[in-house]
Amino acid sequence: MIWDLPIRVFHWLLALSISGSFITIQNDWMLAHEKCGLTILGLMVFRLIWGVIGYPTARFAQFVKGPRAILAYLRQLAGNEKIHSFGHNPLGALSVIALLFVIVMQSLSGTLSTDDVFYDGPLYAVFPAFTKFAGSLHQFLPPFILSLIGLHLVAIFIHRIFFKEKLTSQMITGKSHFSEIPEAQKDEHVLEDENQPKSAPIIGLSLMAICVAASWSLTLIS
Secondary structure, three states, X not given: OOOOHHHHHHHHHHHHHHHHHHHXXXXXXXXXXXXXXXXXXXXXXXXXXXXXXOOHHHOHHHHXXXXXXXXXXXXXXXXXXXXXXXXXXXXXXXXXHHHHHXXXXXXXXXXXXXXXXXXXXXXXXXXXXXXXXXXXXXXXXXXXXXXXXXXXHHHHHHHHHHOXXXXXXXXXXXXXXXXXXXXXXXXXXXXXXXXXXXXXXXXXXXXXXXXXXXXXXXXXXX
16 A cells, blocks of 8 residues: 555545635635635644654655755656656655645635635634735735646656556555565565554544544634
8 A cells, every 4th residue: 555545535635625715716705715725724734743643655754855865866767767656756755845835824824814804814813913924925825836736737647658657546546556666665565554553544534534623613713
């Protein structure tokens, strides 16, 4: 297994919520837009926690690499060596971190924003000094989010065409063709699968639900 169930559910819920946030704001459905934003915020809190305690490929320590690892990966790309990364590769990890960062900033800024007419974010009254900056940031970040999503889709296409990796199906089933994994890595990842507690998916999904519910509860503050 490459991606555990909580990460797969997180991924698709995040995709739906981001899509919903763009659709709702274009139609001025502010209540629905707020719910999408708060769902995104809760999902991001879950992802930060799961990036520390979750399945190995979900952990930041596993896929966030330094310059040396990134340069080594780029040299592999430039050569003829067949590349297979179990989870995020060192280069892809950079775009993942960038996307997570801007999404966190966007969802947080939304909770602090106001249009001074119809809508106040749930934390607007708690941190009024940040309202102007938050509103500007909330307007500024969407093009970056769309650009990073576009980059993500291009990477999926490249992996499918050039590396013969079906990343979309991996994020649905959680599994890769075992034959694609380098021989030296097989025993390591089998051991990782066996070491995961059977209750880990339930724990992860429960944690995700708690994080989203806590985020939605911010509306009780205002």
